[in-house]
Amino acid sequence: MTHSEISRRSFLGHGAAGLGLLGLNSLLTPRLFAQGVVNPLHHAAKAKRIIFLYQAGGPSHLETFDHKPKLAEMHGKPMPESFTKGQQIAQLQGRPLTCYGPQHTFKRFGKSNQEMCDLFPHMGSVADDLCIVRSMYTEQINHDPAHTVMNTGSIIPGRPSMGSWIFYGLGAETQDLPGFVVLMSAGLGGQMQPIAARQWSAGQLPGKFQGVKLNSIGDAVLHVRNPHGINAALQRTSIDAINKLNRAEYSAIGDPDIQTRITQYEMAFRMQTSVPGLVDMTQEPKSVLDMYGAQPGDGSFASNCLLARRLAERGVRFIQLYHRDWDHHGAVKTGVAFKAQEVDKPTAALITDLKQRGMLDDTLIIWGGEFGRTPMSQGGDGRDHHIKGFSFVLAGGGIKPGITYGTTDELGYAAEENPVSVHDFHATMLHLLGVDHKRLAVKFQGLDVRLTGISGDVVKDILV
Numbered sequence: 001m002t003h004s005e006i007s008r009r010s011f012l013g014h015g016a017a018g019l020g021l022l023g024l025n026s027l028l029t030p031r032l033f034a035q036g037v038v039n040p041l042h043h044a045a046k047a048k049r050i051i052f053l054y055q056a057g058g059p060s061h062l063e064t065f066d067h068k069p070k071l072a073e074m075h076g077k078p079m080p081e082s083f084t085k086g087q088q089i090a091q092l093q094g095r096p097l098t099c100y101g102p103q104h105t106f107k108r109f110g111k112s113n114q115e116m117c118d119l120f121p122h123m124g125s126v127a128d129d130l131c132i133v134r135s136m137y138t139e140q141i142n143h144d145p146a147h148t149v150m151n152t153g154s155i156i157p158g159r160p161s162m163g164s165w166i167f168y169g170l171g172a173e174t175q176d177l178p179g180f181v182v183l184m185s186a187g188l189g190g191q192m193q194p195i196a197a198r199q200w201s202a203g204q205l206p207g208k209f210q211g212v213k214l215n216s217i218g219d220a221v222l223h224v225r226n227p228h229g230i231n232a233a234l235q236r237t238s239i240d241a242i243n244k245l246n247r248a249e250y251s252a253i254g255d256p257d258i259q260t261r262i263t264q265y266e267m268a269f270r271m272q273t274s275v276p277g278l279v280d281m282t283q284e285p286k287s288v289l290d291m292y293g294a295q296p297g298d299g300s301f302a303s304n305c306l307l308a309r310r311l312a313e314r315g316v317r318f319i320q321l322y323h324r325d326w327d328h329h330g331a332v333k334t335g336v337a338f339k340a341q342e343v344d345k346p347t348a349a350l351i352t353d354l355k356q357r358g359m360l361d362d363t364l365i366i367w368g369g370e371f372g373r374t375p376m377s378q379g380g381d382g383r384d385h386h387i388k389g390f391s392f393v394l395a396g397g398g399i400k401p402g403i404t405y406g407t408t409d410e411l412g413y414a415a416e417e418n419p420v421s422v423h424d425f426h427a428t429m430l431h432l433l434g435v436d437h438k439r440l441a442v443k444f445q446g447l448d449v450r451l452t453g454i455s456g457d458v459v460k461d462i463l464v
Contacts, residue, residue, distance in 0.1 A: 051363060053367045065393060134404060144269045179316060389419075
């Protein structure tokens with residue numbers, strides 16, 4: 001048959017069969033696709049993996065990392081209208097706005113003289129490893145859309161999450177665990193807004209790149225162990241038979257969701273062996289458990305931080321720890337104190353542990369939430385949602401240590417010097433991984449979809 005005699009149907013049929021074979025080969029030799037679509041990297045990478053310590057609910061920058069003595073002087077006085085006129089405010093809209101001073105004292109830590117709330121002495125002990133960005137700002141003022149912007153770079157639900165973009169772009173260094181893992185923990189204060197699973201969705205990317213949520217209490221993955229009477233050999237035979245049917249279906253119709261199904265069956269089989277060893281903390285020295293303040297299996301942020309280190313060691317590319325209960329519309333003073341007790345020690349322990357193991361240099365640690373809190377009081381002793389200025393903390397992975405970058409104004413209302421948007425943050429994160437954010441894109445409805453949309457600049461001043 002000549003080239004001119006090949007019919008459209010024949011071409012598509014042979015093409016689908018070829019893709020099916022390629023998919024099969026990727027399962028038999030998993031390293032074939034381990035590098036992702038950005039191969040080679042766009043430029044030299046400083047980081048290989050990311051651990052995002054996501055503080056869900058909106059931590060108050062004014063009681064954590066952004067000291068405002070002027071706000072303390074203005075406590076109880078009307079908020080100057082010059083700051084707030086025409087600005088978007090959440091639940092305080094249309095109400096009298098009263099300045100509410102910082103509820104805890106600040107002190108300086110380390111040789112770098114970093115200024116932080118004294119509720120965070122353990123993070124203070126690693127201050128010389130930290131970069132505090134005080135000039136973050138975002139677009140959406142309510143929790144779920146703000147999570148969506150922070151995770152996907154878009155206000156439109158259904159776009160790929162940052163973890164999925166990174167997994168898609170770079171692949172993973174593990175064959176036995178997902179490349180993108182999500183962990184969840186709850187705090188003592190009881191402010192438990194739900195975190196929707198779409199926050200770790202693959203969106204327009206193939207489904208195999210979505211995040212996989214592991215349980216923090218009980219079995220990390222439900223039904224990961226074989227039922228009574230089923231051994232690994234029988235399970236292998238069953239999966240081979242199922243995927244033989246899946247590959248036949250894929251060869252016939254070429255639906256990419258079938259490829260995802262094949263991949264997930266194989267991953268599930270490998271996780272039956274890898275996950276029990278991952279979550280078994282009995283081999284961890286007591287000194288390590290004590291450093292984190294971890295009681296394995298308790299579902300705490302501390303235990304999840306230790307689990308994050310173990311995931312990083314095993315080659316997982318993007319690890320996201322959601323810690324809820326930062327939504328302090330009332331009792332911000334006691335609420336932040338609760339949070340500090342839960343996150344200060346394990347955050348510092350994770351940084352110290354990675355540094356001792358020689359992994360901090362190529363692991364980017366991110367600490368922050370979806371937005372900050374208002375300099376104005378709500379209900380007398382709380383703070384409302386705030387998008388104009390808040391703080392992030394970064395460490396490792398090519399980040400310049402021991403510096404503070406950017407400022408908010410004297411009352412902590414708006415980012416003033418060196419403002420950093422969510423798209424700037426995403427562009428910088430990808431840059432550290434060796435990826436040009438403008439070149440990592442997929443076509444959707446005729447347009448290029450990117451994590452950073454049509455904006456975003458790398459914040460070069462915070463890079464080594």
